[in-house]
Amino acid sequence: EVQLVESGGGLVQPGGSLTLSCAASGFTFSAYWMSWVRQAPGKGLEWVANINEDGRDKYYADSVKGRFTIARDNAQKLVFLQLNSLRAEDTSVYYCAGIYCSGGSCSWFDPWGQGTLVTVSS
Amino acid sequence: DIQMTQSPSAMSASVGDTVIITCRASQGIRNYVVWFQQKPGKVPKRLISAASSLHSGVPSRFSGSGFGTEFTLTISSLQPEDFATYYCLHHNSYPLTFGGGTKVEI
Numbered sequence: 001e002v003q004l005v006e007s008g009g010g011l012v013q014p015g016g017s018l019t020l021s022c023a024a025s026g027f028t029f030s031a032y033w034m035s036w037v038r039q040a041p042g043k044g045l046e047w048v049a050n051i052n053e054d055g056r057d058k059y060y061a062d063s064v065k066g067r068f069t070i071a072r073d074n075a076q077k078l079v080f081l082q083l084n085s086l087r088a089e090d091t092s093v094y095y096c097a098g099i100y101c102s103g104g105s106c107s108w109f110d111p112w113g114q115g116t117l118v119t120v121s122s
Numbered sequence: 123d124i125q126m127t128q129s130p131s132a133m134s135a136s137v138g139d140t141v142i143i144t145c146r147a148s149q150g151i152r153n154y155v156v157w158f159q160q161k162p163g164k165v166p167k168r169l170i171s172a173a174s175s176l177h178s179g180v181p182s183r184f185s186g187s188g189f190g191t192e193f194t195l196t197i198s199s200l201q202p203e204d205f206a207t208y209y210c211l212h213h214n215s216y217p218l219t220f221g222g223g224t225k226v227e228i
Contacts, residue, residue, distance in 0.1 A: 037166075045158070045166060045209050047218040059216040062123070095165065108156045108213055110177070112165045 002026040002111050004096050009116030012086055016120070020081040022096030022113055030054075033099035034072060034079040035109065038092035046092070049081065050099070064090075086120045093117050124148050126212055128221030135226055141197040143208055143224045150190045151214035157186055157195045160223075161206045169208075170195065200226075 008020040022034070036048040049070040050059045058070050069082040079096055093115040100107040125148040135141050145155065153173035158166040168177050170186040173193055183198045197204055205228055210221040 044207075044223040045160075045211075045220040047211070047220060050216075050218070061217050105172075106213070108168070108171060108211070109158070109166070110168045114165060 004098065004111055004113035006094065006096055006113045006116040009094065009118045011119045011121065013122050014087060014120055016086050018083045018086065018118060020083065020094055020096075020116055020118070022079045022081075024077040024079070024098070027098070027111070029077040030074040031100065033101060033106070034070075035097045035099055036070060036079075036081045037095045037097055037109070038090075039095070039115075040089070040092045043092075048094070051079065053101075083118065086118075088120050091118060091120045123217055124151060124212055124214060124219060126210055126219050126221040128210055128224055130224060131222060132225040132227065134228065135200050136228070137200055137202055139200045141200055141204075141226060143195040143197075143210075143226075145188075145193045145195075145210035145221045147191045147193070147212055147214075151212045153189050154212055154214040155186070155188065155193045156211045156213065157184075158209045158211065159204075159206045160209065166209065197226075 003025045005023045012018050033052050035050045038046050038048050051070045055072045067085045072079045095115045096113045097109040127146045129144050155173045157170040160166040169180050173188050174186045185196045187194050207223045207225045209223050
């Protein structure tokens with residue numbers, strides 16, 4: 001069964017840090033780009049970051065650039081999101097999602113994890 | 123950065139109606155658009171890729187069209203399970219951006 005399972009969310013104070021993890025199973029993880037997408041309570045979807053198959057290429061939304069870091073461990077089938085200098089507006093459910101690229105085209109954002117909630121509050 | 127302006131933000135419809143949702147890109151993005159459906163408390167589900175290519179298992183009443191800057195998601199003969207929020211996403215260049223969403227209500 002294809003599955004992504006996020007963990008690491010929780011309550012953190014403004015200015016604090018948190019590391020999210022996403023564990024993959026049921027597919028060839030090392031062949032996929034991986035992505036983080038977030039959704040603030042009652043709001044729409046916001047793309048956060050992408051990382052390519054070998055972890056060398058990383059892209060970030062302007063809203064998180066310089067504060068968040070995406071990384072991966074292909075041996076452990078894990079993708080991470082390090083969240084630093086957290087702000088109240090970072091409060092969201094954070095989803096990881098897979099992107100499969102082959103032959104010049106990509107299958108975007110499938111599968112998705114169930115999400116992990118990050119709450120930034122004092 | 124490319125902005126995706128989605129309209130309407132919300133709409134009321136009835137079972138059997140045809141619903142059209144539009145996303146307008148702030149610059150040309152070829153056909154690099156994906157459409158998602160999200161139900162309350164659930165994970166987004168991909169419906170359509172490359173603006174018009176239906177994902178496996180998605181009912182044929184869903185269709186997408188467009189190229190360049192104007193894109194539409196059409197739901198023909200709306201079913202009770204289609205009441206949800208729909209999002210477009212462009213992947214033409216970084217940063218990727220989602221549209222603001224369209225909530226389809228009864």
